[in-house]
Amino acid sequence: MRSVTFDASSRRWLLRTPATGYVVALADDDAPRCLHWGPVLTAEQAAGLPAPAAFGASSFDSTAGEEELVTEAGARFETPSLQVVFPGGDRGIEWRHEGHDIDGGHLTLRFSDRRHPFLVELHYRVYEDSDVIERWTVLRSQVPVTVLRCDSAAWSVPMLDGYRLSHVTGGWSSEHALSRTELVVGETTLTSRRGVTSHHANPWLMIDGGDAGEGHGEVWSCALAWSGSWRVTLTRTPSGRLSWTGGFGHEGLTWRPAPGEEWVTPVSAGVYAPDGYGEASRRWHDHVARHVLPRPEELRPVVYNAWEAVGFDVNEANQRDLARLAAGAGVELFVMDDAWFGGRTSDGAGLGDWWVNEERFPDGLSPLIDEVHRLGMRFGLWVEPEMVNPDSDLYRAHPDWVLHMPGRSRTLLRNQLVLNFARPDVADWAHKWLHKLVSEHAVDFLKWDFNRAFTEAGLPGDPDQDRLWIDHVRAVYSIMDRLRADHPHLRIEACAGGGGRTDLGILARTDQVWTSDNTDAHDRIAIQRGFSQVYPARVMAAWVTDSPNPLTGRAVPLRFRFHVAMAGALGLGGDLARWSEAELSEAAELVAVYKDIRPVVQFGRLWRLPYGVQYVHGDRIAVLAWRGPAAFGAPLPPLRLAGLDPLARYRDEDTGAVHHGAVLMSRGLPLDLRGDYASALVRLRAC
Ligand code: DGJ
Secondary structure: OEEEEEOOOEEEEEOOOOOEEEEEOOOEEEOEEEEEEEOOHHHHHHHHHOOOOOOOOOOOOOOOEEOOOEEEOOOOOOOOOOEEEEEOOEEEOEEEEEEEEEEEEEEEEEEEEEEOOEEEEEEEEEEEOEEEEEEEEEEOOOOOOEEEEEEEEEOOOOOOOOEEEEEOOOOOOOOOEEEEEEOOOOEEEEEEEEOOOOOOOOOOOOOOOOOOOOEEEEEEEEEEOOOOEEEEEEEEEEOOEEEEEEEEEEOOOEEOOOOOOOOOOEEEEEEEEEEEHHHHHHHHHHHHOOOOOHOOOOOOOOOEEEEEEHOOOOHHHHHHHHHHHHHHHOOOOOOOOOEEEEEOOOOOOOOOOOOOOOOOOOOOOOHHHHHHHHOOOOEEEEOOOOOOOOOOOOHHHHHHOOOOOOOOOOOOOOOOOEOOOHHHHHHOOOOOOHHHHHHOOOOOEEEEEOOOOOOOOOOOOOOOOOHHHHHHHHHHHHHHHHHHOOOOOOEEEEEEEOOOOOHHHHOOOEEEEEEOOOOOOHHHHHHHHHOOOOOOHHEEEEOOOOOOOOOOOOOHHHHHHHHOOOOOEEEEOHHHHHHOOHHHHHHHHHHHHHHHHHHHHHOEEEEEOOEEEEEEEEOOEEEEEEEEEEOOHHHOOOOOOOOOOOOOOEEEEEOOOOEEEEHHHHHHEEOOOOOOOOOOEEEEEEO
């Protein structure tokens, strides 16, 4: 049951999700403070919480704390969430509460500055069927101001003995590497200055007291719904408090909203879980499925993508051959990757010239698309709308369309430059050709790629050019939204050189994410573990590719590769033309098995296990277990399952063996994983 209530006598608001509670109160100076974020509280319990503490023991201390948005006014020395400079030089906001609105699960707290005609709204939203609280900020000024920072929200947790931060780090082909580390006393910043979410960090975090595990301990977690540059700064004070503030943009940018303009931040979402990282993840997954994804109810199709098979050497003949083999293996969606257009025969030319390459496809794309449809598959195409190679007709015609600064060279990365989608004419051009492509070519699916970071992010002549960091992302969102509205059958995969654009913002208009360009099943286990902390299995695209893996050179059995990829939205990405008959037929069998467990994986709830994962959906359970390199004397213990009914019995659908829930969770499921890269899929059904 969700609810939002207000207690006028104590000036506090109580927000309730089905299993958690959140209390905001006004301090004597009207500053909004968090009094509670944790288990559900009754109205009486919320009213009994101590009033906002008076901070500041000495003339050097902060007088504020646990503020819902940290301003710069007065004795506040934390990382500001809101930095505004008014005409005449005044900085910060002196809070004056103006009122509130409650509309179902949506609470708006309205404030003004005590001296300047400037309004701040703090928004909160809770749902009937999610424990996630969404928050965002809206500014409106009647005078011209300079905004140096405007975060979506600041969050605080109760005082704990210690604070452990969980987050992900990485790089291209090593994204989503999970790190758990004790927070230092001081400030810790997680950020992307790349114009995109990034491989190097992802805008989510989890906090626990150092004592949580997969199945126990309190966890507080946050994620930002934004696909451009972002920053989150956590502050652990010497006096033992922890809070953080986060939002779009990185430090050093300035924005100048016009008088009267509404400045709206993206959503910062937060969730509390009393029993471990696993439950925090499941709460995120439920929320993404119920309130973020556009088509959560659809089973994600088994994809074939030929990128690893042919690279830039795409032509009609090889795509037809691969399509035939893919269909034979049970693939449902055939995606043609890079190099079908313009003069794109390597990464050195052609990006931006979005017409079919006539040498490679003399009769256009229709014969291939017809063949793919005839084979019973849907058809998808790779695009990279935000980019251009200097060696392209587009760039020769519009060299001013890219991000650039007049006195700086144009840095090339992967031989390409970034088109400035903050320019309406450029965004309009992109929307037009994408709309035409989808309309004219029976395209069911777009893999929307983004292969380089922003540099020289300028828009010469624009006095407010730092807006492009925001407006570019909004233009991408708007093009995707329009395409989906005009082509209801269209599905989109978000990709940025692998998983560089994975976040709640992009997931609101896409169906899945290309998780990583690293398809080595051994490496993927860790990548998928990091990915699964917040993002659900149904959006985690996972291909089975060749062995040895083209990137790492590691050889692992086909079965193991399948069993790892089956933990997400399964696809094939190898050079099927080089697979033996035996491999193709084993692949077809494993694809069929995946289709059987697909609803369990894609719609089920996830439990991460010591060397595998378990999905539970209704009375069905799918367990995927993986063993890495074997070592003598180090046998794997039986795999202890979790989240089952201890009193229920579960029948192994393949062997008929019956197990007791209590035994599966205490002693474990016996698995005979022998040899390097042994793996197993166990299908259980409650009986
Ligand atoms: C990067 C993507 O991650 C790959 O899967 C592939 O689409 C290439 N770009 C194509 O250039």
